[in-house]
Amino acid sequence: MSKILIIEDEEAIADLEKDYLELSDFKVDIAGDGIDGEKKALENDYDLIVLDLMLPGKDGFEVCKSIREKKNVPILMVSAKKDDIDKIRGLGLGADDYMTKPFSPSELVARVKAHLARYERLTNSQAKPRNTVIEIRGLKIDKTARRVWVDGEEKQFTTKEFDLLTFLAENPNHVYTKDELFREIWDMDSIGDIATVTVHIKKIREKIEFDSANPQYIETIWGVGYRFKM
Numbered sequence: 001m002s003k004i005l006i007i008e009d010e011e012a013i014a015d016l017e018k019d020y021l022e023l024s025d026f027k028v029d030i031a032g033d034g035i036d037g038e039k040k041a042l043e044n045d046y047d048l049i050v051l052d053l054m055l056p057g058k059d060g061f062e063v064c065k066s067i068r069e070k071k072n073v074p075i076l077m078v079s080a081k082k083d084d085i086d087k088i089r090g091l092g093l094g095a096d097d098y099m100t101k102p103f104s105p106s107e108l109v110a111r112v113k114a115h116l117a118r119y120e121r122l123t124n125s126q127a128k129p130r131n132t133v134i135e136i137r138g139l140k141i142d143k144t145a146r147r148v149w150v151d152g153e154e155k156q157f158t159t160k161e162f163d164l165l166t167f168l169a170e171n172p173n174h175v176y177t178k179d180e181l182f183r184e185i186w187d188m189d190s191i192g193d194i195a196t197v198t199v200h201i202k203k204i205r206e207k208i209e210f211d212s213a214n215p216q217y218i219e220t221i222w223g224v225g226y227r228f229k230m
Helices: 011-023 034-043 060-070 084-092 105-126 159-170 178-186 194-208
Strands: 003-007 027-031 048-052 075-079 097-100 133-136 139-142 147-150 153-155 218-221 225-228
Touching: 003 011, 003 034, 011 027, 011 105, 027 034, 034 060, 048 060, 048 105, 060 075, 060 084, 075 084, 075 105, 084 097, 084 194, 097 105, 105 159, 105 178, 133 159, 139 159, 147 194, 159 178, 159 194, 159 225, 178 194, 178 225, 194 218
Parallel strands: 003 027, 003 048, 048 075, 075 097
Antiparallel strands: 133 139, 139 147, 147 153, 218 225
């Protein structure tokens, strides 16, 4: 049974999310503030964390950064704030997804299931004994070890950044829309979350491109999407 941590200061919302997740056979813990949430997240093994942005004690940004420095558990950030800058900041700190309140509990459950399914496939793929390495013009991607080097220097990637880079590198010269990339990497329809893909592409470029304004690897096809150049 997968174990979920909800970090949410609004008790009614946390209880509703907990009820729906437990109906889907998840084990759920709740933390009502950022300090307690961070402590539980770091001291226990959770399969996924639902993290509210506006929290007493420590806000969701601080908690996300602290968790991501020590664990690779999927983090689903939620907030009533609709500004893209908050979404960009949350995803930049390592959150895997961002949902804007209000949302239906069934949508939350669907996203939790999608993230857990992808994480399980990732974990299973890491158990394979043979390394698969992609090397393109100074860029080296070790799929099994999930490590990336640029001109011999190792770069650190979040789970979704690595998945997105690897997918594009394995399918060079194919133009993908943001919707297609969201469905492929996040296993969901975008539901207005196109900024998620944009932010991840930006973060990847900062790590692999010599000049992110004139990328040599991931090219923007204006009005369409992105293409990995061979």
